Amino acid sequence: MxxxxxxxxxxxxxxxxxxxxxxLDKVEWQITVVDRHDKHDYQPGYLFIPFGTYKPTDITxxxxxxxxxxxxxxxxxxxxxxxxxxxxxxxxxxVLPYDQLIIATGVTPRPxxxxxxxxxxxxxxxxxxxxxxxxTTALAxxxxxxxxxxxxxxxxxxxxxxxxAPLEFAFLADAFFTERGMRDRVELVxxxxxxxxxxxxxxSERFGGMLDEKKISLEADFMIERVDPDEQKLVSYxxxxxxxxxxxxxxxxxxxxxxxxxxxGNELNLVPVDKHTLLSRTYDNLWAIGDGNDIPASKAGSVAxxxxxxxxxxxxxxxxxxxxxxxxxxxxxxxxxxxHGKAMLIDFNYDTEPLxxxxxxxxxxxxxxLKETKINHQGKLAFRWVYWNVLMPGRPMPLAATMSMAxxxxxxx
Amino acid sequence: xxxxxxxxxxxxxxxxxxxxxxxxxxxxxxxxxxAAIGVEMTDESWRAIRFMREDFKSEGHTPTLRRISTVGGxxxxxxxxxxxxxxxxxxxxxxxxxxxxxxx
Numbered sequence: 001m002x003x004x005x006x007x008x009x010x011x012x013x014x015x016x017x018x019x020x021x022x023x024l025d026k027v028e029w030q031i032t033v034v035d036r037h038d039k040h041d042y043q044p045g046y047l048f049i050p051f052g053t054y055k056p057t058d059i060t061x062x063x064x065x066x067x068x069x070x071x072x073x074x075x076x077x078x079x080x081x082x083x084x085x086x087x088x089x090x091x092x093x094x095v096l097p098y099d100q101l102i103i104a105t106g107v108t109p110r111p112x113x114x115x116x117x118x119x120x121x122x123x124x125x126x127x128x129x130x131x132x133x134x135x136t137t138a139l140a141x142x143x144x145x146x147x148x149x150x151x152x153x154x155x156x157x158x159x160x161x162x163x164x165a166p167l168e169f170a171f172l173a174d175a176f177f178t179e180r181g182m183r184d185r186v187e188l189v190x191x192x193x194x195x196x197x198x199x200x201x202x203x204s205e206r207f208g209g210m211l212d213e214k215k216i217s218l219e220a221d222f223m224i225e226r227v228d229p230d231e232q233k234l235v236s237y238x239x240x241x242x243x244x245x246x247x248x249x250x251x252x253x254x255x256x257x258x259x260x261x262x263x264x265g266n267e268l269n270l271v272p273v274d275k276h277t278l279l280s281r282t283y284d285n286l287w288a289i290g291d292g293n294d295i296p297a298s299k300a301g302s303v304a305x306x307x308x309x310x311x312x313x314x315x316x317x318x319x320x321x322x323x324x325x326x327x328x329x330x331x332x333x334x335x336x337x338x339x340h341g342k343a344m345l346i347d348f349n350y351d352t353e354p355l356x357x358x359x360x361x362x363x364x365x366x367x368x369x370l371k372e373t374k375i376n377h378q379g380k381l382a383f384r385w386v387y388w389n390v391l392m393p394g395r396p397m398p399l400a401a402t403m404s405m406a407x408x409x410x411x412x413x
Numbered sequence: 414x415x416x417x418x419x420x421x422x423x424x425x426x427x428x429x430x431x432x433x434x435x436x437x438x439x440x441x442x443x444x445x446x447x448a449a450i451g452v453e454m455t456d457e458s459w460r461a462i463r464f465m466r467e468d469f470k471s472e473g474h475t476p477t478l479r480r481i482s483t484v485g486g487x488x489x490x491x492x493x494x495x496x497x498x499x500x501x502x503x504x505x506x507x508x509x510x511x512x513x514x515x516x517x
Contacts, residue, residue: 195499223478223489225489225490237490237493238498266480267479267480267484268479296474
């Protein structure tokens with residue numbers, strides 16, 4: 001019997017385990033998932049918790065219940081992967097041999113990588129993250145009683161998970177304070193290392209305009225060097241300073257430390273892979289899916305979803321000794337909450353930036369691309385059900401894995 | 414792809430002037446590129462540019478500022494002093510490499 005070991009049972013790992021379990025012969029292949037605990041969070045839900053739209057209990061489910069019964073889960077911390085010996089060692093002494101290894105342990109916010117940011121007194125008191133369960137629930141408590149002041153949203157560096165979420169946070173914060181009748185007592189500042197509101201020109205211009213409309217000031221090209229938690233200010237490498245009363249940080253995102261210990265990662269502990277097949281550039285039986293690889297796409301559940309459709313077929317071809325015929329194009333789409341019950345939608349890939357238009361049916365929709373509508377917002381809320389009931393079990397979605405230009409409006413040059 | 418001539422070198426560039434053909438670059442040309450954007454080259458600047466050229470050759474894409482610092486061992490603050498305001502972009506321009514890709 002051969003062993004396929006999947007490290008990480010989050011969005012990508014769960015989808016891969018369930019899809020591959022259906023395709024691989026049960027006598028020939030054993031599939032094992034390794035994770036630290038049984039809690040699987042619906043990560044897109046983190047964004048809504050600070051504003052009271054979701055309760056913490058709305059987003060967490062059992063990992064075990066969403067992975068096929070035929071796939072055992074081994075709980076423990078990963079110490080290292082020995083890619084030559086083809087084994088995974090856990091810190092509790094367990095050693096798992098593998099024939100094929102899939103790394104799906106994603107990325108984590110690392111406030112410890114910026115001096116002053118993880119200051120013990122300030123952390124979850126005047127400085128908050130919202131990409132973790134602990135951070136977002138602590139921020140919800142803070143905002144419930146906050147009297148106002150200068151709220152600074154800062155992205156430390158790219159790439160980050162769900163790169164639109166910081167903008168969504170800004171838009172939702174504007175709506176939240178407006179609805180509580182205290183917007184005039186809150187100054188919102190969006191501080192980013194990017195040259196504008198977003199990475200790609202058409203979307204960046206649109207989002208920049210929305211920041212203006214909502215009176216959220218934008219501080220671009222800000223590469224943060226350190227935080228002074230006592231003086232409550234951010235300091236950039238080119239010596240600009242920004243004061244805050246409340247800092248919402250998106251810390252540096254890094255892959256897992258065992259990736260670095262195993263010599264498998266780049267400077268951010270991301271595993272270098274071929275961007276079309278997700279196979280390691282060094283080892284012929286090692287793959288990295290989801291956020292933990294180095295492909296130049298968004299680190300987002302929708303990328304994991306589209307890439308896994310292509311990955312599964314490639315994996316089956318590869319273990320059968322055939323050439324891989326699938327090629328991932330970097331396809332992603334995501335809803336962007338803009339506040340007051342509306343949202344936008346973007347759809348893009350490695351080569352095509354987010355453009356306006358209709359989705360998924362060209363000219364009809366019902367979703368609109370790069371435009372605020374109520375239907376887009378309903379789509380975002382409905383997506384939580386789709387995530388647990390369609391994506392995680394590996395059921396087919398009526399969306400093509402590769403991006404389509406149909407329905408998109410290309411701007412005049 | 415536009416072609417332009419700088420310091421007697423005929424080079425292929427993108428809309429923003431970043432070189433698109435790795436082998437069209439040499440250090441003579443880099444001096445002119447640096448002068449064109451008002452950067453004065455020091456020994457440390459050259460070390461950083463050479464690191465970027467080597468790294469591009471092995472990795473296939475322009476290194477980020479963080480990579481230049483963590484892998485190349487350069488002090489980020491020092492790079493801001495050598496290539497003021499937008500070091501990643503300016504260094505890529507001088508090194509004759511594609512503009513650093515902003516991931517979506």
